[in-house]
Structure formats: C-alpha cells, structure tokens
Amino acid sequence: MKTDADIVRGLLAGHDPARAVRADVPERERALEAILTEPPAVDSVTRKRWRPRWRTMAVVATAAAATAIVGLTALPQLRTTHVSRVTTPPLLELKQPVYGAAATKALRDLAARAERQPDTIGHGRVVYSKIQGWYLDSTVSRRRTSAVVVPRTEEQWVAPDGSGRQLAGAGRPWFPTAKSRQEWERQGRPPLGARDSDDRFGPGGLSGDPDVDKLPTDPAALRRELEKSGTDLKGAAVLLEAEGDLWRQPLRPALQGALLRLLADSGEMGYAGPVRDRAGRAGVAFTLDQNQTGLPERDVIIFDRRTGRALSEETILTKDPGKLPVRIPSVTSYTLFLGSGRVDGMNERP
Amino acid sequence: MHAWAATQTQCGQTRWAVYMTADRQWFVDIYERHYDAVLRYAWRRVGPDDAADVVAETFTIAWRRLRDVPEDMPLPWLYGVARNLIANRRRKDRRRGVPDAFDAGVYLVEPDHAEALGRRDAALAALHDLSDDDREIVRLIAWEGLTTAETAVVLGCSAAAATVRLHRARRRIEKLMSAKLEEVAS
Numbered sequence: 077m078k079t080d081a082d083i084v085r086g087l088l089a090g091h092d093p094a095r096a097v098r099a100d101v102p103e104r105e106r107a108l109e110a111i112l113t114e115p116p117a118v119d120s121v122t123r124k125r126w127r128p129r130w131r132t133m134a135v136v137a138t139a140a141a142a143t144a145i146v147g148l149t150a151l152p153q154l155r156t157t158h159v160s161r162v163t164t165p166p167l168l169e170l171k172q173p174v175y176g177a178a179a180t181k182a183l184r185d186l187a188a189r190a191e192r193q194p195d196t197i198g199h200g201r202v203v204y205s206k207i208q209g210w211y212l213d214s215t216v217s218r219r220r221t222s223a224v225v226v227p228r229t230e231e232q233w234v235a236p237d238g239s240g241r242q243l244a245g246a247g248r249p250w251f252p253t254a255k256s257r258q259e260w261e262r263q264g265r266p267p268l269g270a271r272d273s274d275d276r277f278g279p280g281g282l283s284g285d286p287d288v289d290k291l292p293t294d295p296a297a298l299r300r301e302l303e304k305s306g307t308d309l310k311g312a313a314v315l316l317e318a319e320g321d322l323w324r325q326p327l328r329p330a331l332q333g334a335l336l337r338l339l340a341d342s343g344e345m346g347y348a349g350p351v352r353d354r355a356g357r358a359g360v361a362f363t364l365d366q367n368q369t370g371l372p373e374r375d376v377i378i379f380d381r382r383t384g385r386a387l388s389e390e391t392i393l394t395k396d397p398g399k400l401p402v403r404i405p406s407v408t409s410y411t412l413f414l415g416s417g418r419v420d421g422m423n424e425r426p
Numbered sequence: 427m428h429a430w431a432a433t434q435t436q437c438g439q440t441r442w443a444v445y446m447t448a449d450r451q452w453f454v455d456i457y458e459r460h461y462d463a464v465l466r467y468a469w470r471r472v473g474p475d476d477a478a479d480v481v482a483e484t485f486t487i488a489w490r491r492l493r494d495v496p497e498d499m500p501l502p503w504l505y506g507v508a509r510n511l512i513a514n515r516r517r518k519d520r521r522r523g524v525p526d527a528f529d530a531g532v533y534l535v536e537p538d539h540a541e542a543l544g545r546r547d548a549a550l551a552a553l554h555d556l557s558d559d560d561r562e563i564v565r566l567i568a569w570e571g572l573t574t575a576e577t578a579v580v581l582g583c584s585a586a587a588a589t590v591r592l593h594r595a596r597r598r599i600e601k602l603m604s605a606k607l608e609e610v611a612s
Contacts, residue, residue: 080589080596081567081574087603088568091549094466100478104461107482108454111489211574211589230586244586273584282590285597304604321597 077320077375077391079211079409163252164406165210165225165354167392170376173346173363182347183340183362190384191333197326200418202240204426205324206231208247208355209411212400224260225250226268227410233422238283241422245272285321293330295337302338312342313368316375316389323377323386326416326426332384353378353388355412371398373408388412449492456500457485464504467570471512480515484508502572502579509562509580548606552599560595567592 078086173179210227227247234240249268251257260266292298302318319335327335339345339362348361359378366373372395378387390410397404417426461481468480484507488495496503553561566577578588 080592084564084592084596084599085568085571087599088549088553088564091546092470092569094469094569097462097466097469097474097477099461099465103478107478107485108457111457111482111486112450112454114486114489228586228589230590232590242586242590244584273586275584275587275590277590282594283598304601 077316077389077409083317162212162401163225164212164402164408165227165250165410167405167407168351168354168361168376168390170348170351170361170363173348173361175346176343179345179347179362180340180343182360183336183345186360186379186381186384187333187336187340189382190336191329193329193332193383195328197328197416198418198426200420200424201236202419202421202424203234203325203416204232204419204424205326205416206414206425207324207411208414210407210409212402212408224252224256224268229414231425232282233419233424234282234285235422238277238280240277240282242273242275242277242282244275285325288322288325288327288331291322291331293334295334295341298331298334299338310368312339312344312364313366313375315339315342316364316377319386320389320411323389323413324411324416326418327385336379336384348376350381351378353412354410355388355414357387359387365394371396371400374405386413453489453492456488456495456504460501460504461485463501463570464508467505467508468512470565470569472515476515480508480511483511487511496579499576499579502576505566505570505572505580506582544607548603551606552602555602556595556599559591560598563588563591563595564599 206229208227208229210225226249229245229247231243232240233242246267249260251260260268286301291301299315303314315338319339322335344364346363346365348363351359351361353359358381360381361376361378363377364375366375371393374392374394375389376392377389379385380387388411391408393400393402393404393406393408395404397406400406400408402408415426419426464481464484465477468477468484472480484504487507488500488504494503553564556564563577563581566572566580567574572580574588574592575585577592578585581588581591583591
C-alpha cells in the first residue's frame, strides 16, 4: 500500500518548477563572504566551547562504526544512529499465498460473514478510532536511521465539522537483539519513541476522510466511488489504497461486506491462510503483489475470520530496496486497527 | 580582519581558536551542501527574482544562531527559517497592497502528450486550490523530498501532527485533482 507521502509524490512528480534551478556560483560565494564578516552569536560560542562539534562528531562516528560491527550496546546509539540500514519490524510468518478461485472464495465467504454481523457501531456524532503503526518514512531522516522499532499509537476523535482531537504516543519498542533490550532495561527503560502529544484541531482540521455512512454498499457504485482518487494506481491496488483509509473507521456490516466483495471480484488477491497479527489476534491474511508504487512490494491485509473486520495491514518490500536503507525482504509499514466506534465526546471511548 | 577572528584574538586561548575554526568550517560545509536545496525551496515560493535574497537571509540567520542548527537535520531547520522569512515578506507585501503574484506553473516545460499536460494542469490547479497549510506540507513532501519526520521540523509541530496533517492534505489534493481531471475529460 502506498503511504500518504508516496501518493503525494506520485501526484506531483514531474511538475516541480524548480527542478533545474541551480546556484549562480559567484553570487553564492559573495553571499557566503558577506555572512562570514559577522561573528556567530557570542551566546552560541560560549555555550559550545567545552563541547566542540568536531568532538561530538568523532564520538558519533566511532559509535556508529561500533554499532555496525558488534550490534547495539548503549542507549544513545539505540534511538538514532548512523548505521547504514534501518532496523525494521520482524516479518510475519505467512504461508505462501494461493491465487485464483480459492482466494476469491475465501474473500466472498468472509464478506458473507461480515454482512451477517449485528450493527454495534452506535450513533454518536464523533467518530473514534485507535490504531498502532510503524512507518519507515516517519522513522528515517536524511542522515540518521533508527536501530530500534518503536511503533506509534494514535487515538483520534473526529466531529462532523472536521474538528477533533488526536492523542499519540510511543508504543512498546521492539529490539532486534536480546542484548540491546537488556541494555535498555538496565538503564531504567528510558523513552525511545516520539514524545506523547495531544493535539486539538479546529473545524476542517481533521476533515478529508470519506464519510463512511454516505458510501454506497452496492459493489459497482462503491467501486466507482473508491476509484475517484486521482492517483494513477490500477486494479486491486487502487481498492486497497482507498480501503486503507476506511479500515480504521467504524464500518457498518453492509459496507464491510461490500468492501470485501470488491477485493474478491478483483481476482488479483492472494490467500495466505490463518495468521496472528502483531497484536496477537487470530485472523486470515490476503496479499497483493504489485510494483505500481515504484518498487516491488507485497501488501498484506489481515481480517478477523469471524467478523470480516480488518485487523491490520502492512507492506513488505520484496525484491529491490531502491534507495531505501533496508534489507530485502523488509516491512516498510504496518498499521494495526485496534478499535473504532461512534461516541458523543472528545474524551469518550466506545 | 573578520569580527569573529578579533574575538578569537582577544580571548587568546587555543581551545577557543580550535572551536571557532571547527564551527566556521561546519557552517561552510552546510552552506555548500544545502545552498541549492534552500534556493529551490525559496524559488518555488517566491520565484526567481527574490529566491537568492531569501537564501542569503536564511544562511545569515543560521550563522547568527549556529547553536540552534541541529547537527543531524540542518536542512529541515533551514527550510523552517526560510519559511518564516517568506511568511514575513508576504505579510509586509499584503500590508502594502502588493499581490502575491508568483505563478510557478509558467516556468514549467510543456509536456509532449495531451494526457500528461492534462495531469500537470490538474495537479497544479489542485495545488493552487489547497489551503496554505496543506500546500506547504504537500510541497515539502513531494518537491523538497522530506520525510514526515523532517517535515515536522520545518513546520514546528509534533511528528504525530505532521502525519495527520499530511494524511488530510493528501485526501484533499486527491479529491481536488480528481475533480480537475473530470473537468478536463468533460
């Protein structure tokens, strides 16, 4: 599945008016000379003189080299390091998918079960949802990478006018080695992920997702609606992309069933059988292999086999990492759908 | 003699001198490495006539506030400074009644195919119709090539807020672009 960043880049790729803009070198040199005639702020120098930058850089470089060779040994290198590859989440234990009639039947059976579920969403005016996820794009900066996987948990409340609240924080970290975990525990389990945040958004600030109560449940009409995305994805990829925005929301049984039927009718999905998701919940996995997003990838979506509700989705790079600092195969993103419903206030949970 | 060198002489300490030299070298490295990127950032927002001025002001501030420039992510920090400078310029221009007239689209080379031209026009029109905040985050991701973590640095918000802002902006530009493409088709 494409990330929001991938989609935005895809929409605007090739339309950058400044693509070919380069510096006028003499002008650049003159400007530098003018800047350096001033002193840097005295305050800046005073504070830093006992810890010169060259020394910090040497320490970081040494630590990075040590990390690359012997693994993680100390916390300052755990959170962000200069290692050449990002530590990514462990792969799920998936069976080899089967395609064709077997996959289509499994999805249709699931759709039928979803449609038979009682409607327990409620009728509150606020849409609540809770997810936990890890996204490579949010982890990697231009020069630093992370050596521990720290998922982000996010709860969101959205009112009909698009105003709302988002409560976010770091989830439980995953360490690639027992030694790195022990070191973290020995140091008193200091926080590793992004700081907790509680952001409030005014009217329109959280608008944008489709109103699920207005989506048609007739598969053909629903497909037309989902395909209006402006992206140039085709086939099941565009469905997965559009449905990815819906799975976190509270969906009524008829719509849940219709979304599954669309995937079944695409004929492109693979069925990988029973699996447990990253939250330990039992489900059944479906896959889509595609390279419409620039690199060959496998999208995996896991549904609750009793209710047809989506439990999680994730993307695995399968053959070529491109410029991404990861091994092959690697998980590049995952989202767990942990709960949703309709409530009456910004502090309520279903 | 440079003012910073005079300070160095008055202090007369070796450690101080080493520090000053390392700092200066670090700044020059950043300047040379990121000048073009900051120039393009400014160019996209204010056009060719004013872009170099914005870049010079940005790096002047970076030199004055060297302590604040993050070692690991100097570029998003520089974009943040340039962003504030451009916003200040716009505020002044608006007070003086100067319209915000720069249209980056006129500098684009025409694509060869009608379909590509349609998509390009739809993309630029959709971008134009976004709110200022949405447009900024979309450009930072698509054209400045930042990750969402870096975008949060530019916008001065939490990574969580940047993620949700990007998601919403993405939904809105998709919707706008879809409508523009339908207009073209009909």
